[in-house]
Amino acid sequence: MYQFYNCLLFALFVTVVFDAVTAQIQDRQCPYGYFQLDSQCFKAEMSDHRTWYQAKRLCEDDDGILASPTDVFKLKEELKTRYGDATFWVGGTDEDEEGDWLWATGDRIDSKYWMAMQPNNCCGGENCALLGTAWTPPLNDNHCLNKRKFICQVRALPPTRYVSLV
Ligand SMILES: [Ca+2]
Ligand SMILES: [Ca+2]
Numbered sequence: 001m002y003q004f005y006n007c008l009l010f011a012l013f014v015t016v017v018f019d020a021v022t023a024q025i026q027d028r029q030c031p032y033g034y035f036q037l038d039s040q041c042f043k044a045e046m047s048d049h050r051t052w053y054q055a056k057r058l059c060e061d062d063d064g065i066l067a068s069p070t071d072v073f074k075l076k077e078e079l080k081t082r083y084g085d086a087t088f089w090v091g092g093t094d095e096d097e098e099g100d101w102l103w104a105t106g107d108r109i110d111s112k113y114w115m116a117m118q119p120n121n122c123c124g125g126e127n128c129a130l131l132g133t134a135w136t137p138p139l140n141d142n143h144c145l146n147k148r149k150f151i152c153q154v155r156a157l158p159p160t161r162y163v164s165l166v
Contacts, residue, residue, distance in 0.1 A: 092129030
C-alpha cells in the first residue's frame with residue numbers, strides 16, 4: 001500500500017512538472033526579449049541609439065530585420081502601452097528610388113500609415129522611416145544618420161509540444 005502511494009505521488013509530481021514545463025515552452029513563441037503580435041515578434045532597443053544603417057545591421061545580426069509590421073497601427077499601440085511616447089527606427093526606406101517606400105520584407109508601405117504632409121523628404125533628403133507612438137498616423141520620413149531607438153523583428157516560432165524530462 002505504501003509503495004502504491006509512493007508511485008501515485010511520483011506520477012502526480014511528474015505530471016505537474018511536465019505540464020509546467022510544457023506550458024512554459026508553448027507560451028514562448030518569440031525569442032527571449034521579444035514580444036509577440038500575431039505571427040511576428042518585436043524587440044525595442046530603448047537605450048541603444050543608432051543610425052538607421054547600424055540598427056538594420058544589429059537586427060540582422062540577431063537573425064531578424066528592422067521592424068516591418070503587417071499592421072503599423074497595432075505595433076504603435078503596443079509600443080505606446082509599453083514605453084509611452086517615443087520614436088523608433090523601423091524597416092521602411094526609399095533609398096533605392098526616391099518616393100518608393102518599401103519595408104525590409106520588400107512589401108510596399110501603405111500610404112495610410114504616413115502622418116499628414118509626410119513623407120516630405122525634408123532638409124536635404126529623408127530616406128528612412130521613423131515610427132512615433134504619439135503620432136497619428138505613426139510614420140514620418142527622417143534623415144537616416146540620426147541616432148535613434150529602434151525595433152527589431154523576427155518570426156514567431158510554432159510552439160514546441162515535445163518535452164523531454166531526461
Ligand atoms: Ca526620401
Ligand atoms: Ca519627414
